[in-house]
Amino acid sequence: MEGIPQTLADLLDEFSFLDRTERVDYLIEYADQFENVPERIAVRPYPEERRVKRCESQAYVWAEDTDANAQKYYFAVENPQGISAKSFCAILDDTISGAPLEEVLRIPGDVVFDIYGKEISMGKGEGLLGILTSVQLFAREAAGRPRA
Amino acid sequence: MTDIASRGYSNPDVLVSTDWVADNLDNAGIRIVESNEDQLLYPSGHIAGAVQVDWAADLNDQLRRDYLNRDGFEALMSRSGISPETTVVFYGDRNNWWACYAYWVFQLFGHSDAKVMDGGRQKWEQEGRELVREVPTYDATNYSAPERNDASVRAFRDDVMAHLEAGGQLVDVRSPQEYSGERLHMPDFPNEGALRGGHIPTAKSIPWARAANPDDGTFKTAAELQEIYLNEQGLSPDGDTIAYCRIGERSSHTWFVLTHLLGFGNVRNYDGSWTEWGNLVNVPIEK
Known part of the structure; x- marks a missing residue:
C-alpha cells in the first residue's frame, strides 16, 4: 500500500505475520487503550452528524486541524459491546492522527480486512469501513480548504 | 421483563435467565x-x-460453503468439555443472534439439551455481572455424535423451490431495505454479495430483531410475538415455514423464535439465503 501513513503501513506489516489468536490479543490491547472523545471536543448527547453511518456500535468521529496539512481524529463508541469499533478507532488515532491529509485519503478500505481478517461479518465490516470513511471525509474537507 | 415461565412460550425450557446462569x-x-x-x-x-x-x-466448514461435519462437531465438543449429557447454555451479543445460530447448528447434530440465556451478553453486562478474561480449559470429552441431519431444520435451494410451489410460508428476516432490493450488499465486500436484489416471492418481511426487546435483548412475550408473526403477518403455526436472511444467521434467530417460543410445527432455516437465491439463474424474485 503505497503512500499511506507510514505508521499504519508498519502496523499492517506486523499484522500480516500474526496468527488469529495473536491478532485478537493485539486488537484487544488496542481496544483497552481506546479513549473517548475529550469533553473539550464534544459532550453527550453527541450530534447526529458526527455519527458513523451503518456502524452498529454507535461510533462517532471528530477531527481537529493540528497544522495546515494534518488533523487529530477523535472518536466515541457508545455501544459497550463495540470492542472491534473501539480497537479500530484506537488504531486509527495511533497511526493516522497527524499524518499528511493526502496520505490519509489514500488508505484503502481493504485495511479493515487486513486487520480483522476476511472472515469478519459483513455488518461488522461495514461499520468499520464507515469509521474510516468518516475520517476521510474530514480529511477531504480539510484538504479542500484554502491553506493559510 | 417478566419471568420466563409466565411469558406464554410453547417451550419455555429453552430459555434461562441471567440469574439462573449466575446460580449455575x-x-x-x-x-x-x-x-x-x-x-x-x-x-x-x-x-x-x-x-x-x-x-x-x-x-463453518473452512473449504466448502457448509457447516462442520460429524468429525468436526465431535472435536469441537471434545475440546469444549461437552459430553452428550451436558446441558449447553448459549449466550452472545446482538440479542443472542449468534447464540441462536450456534444453537441451531448444534441441532443438526441432535444436541437437544440446549438453552439460550435470555438477554444474552447485553443483559448480563447491564446487570453489572462479572466478566473475566481467563479462558477455561476442560478435560477433553469423548463425544460420539450422529451424522449431521439437515432434513428437519435446514432447507436447501431445491427445498425452497418446492416449498414455494407448494404455497409454503416464507419469512424474510432481513432489513426492509434488503427486502425491497433497495440495498444489496457492501461494494467490494469479499464474501457476501448478490447480483439481484429483492426477496423470494410471497415471503413476509419480518426483520429478525423485532422478536427482541431493544432495551435488554430479552425475547418479547408470546403474546407480543403472536401479534407480530400471526396477527400482523398472517403466519400460521400449523403451516410449514422457511426463514432466510443473507447467509442464514439472522434467520436462525427467527427459527428459534418460531420453533420454540411460538410452537410452529415445522420451521426450516434456509442458510443459502439471499447470497444464494439472489445469485441463482432464473429463479423467481419479487421486489
Missing part, C-alpha cells in the same frame, strides 16, 4: 457457550467458565 456457574453438568458476531468480545471478557464457539472458525 459451578454446575459441572452445564457448559456455557458464548457465540458472538464480534470476534473480540469473548477474549475481552466473558462469563466465568464460558467457552467460545466462533461462527466462522468453528461452525
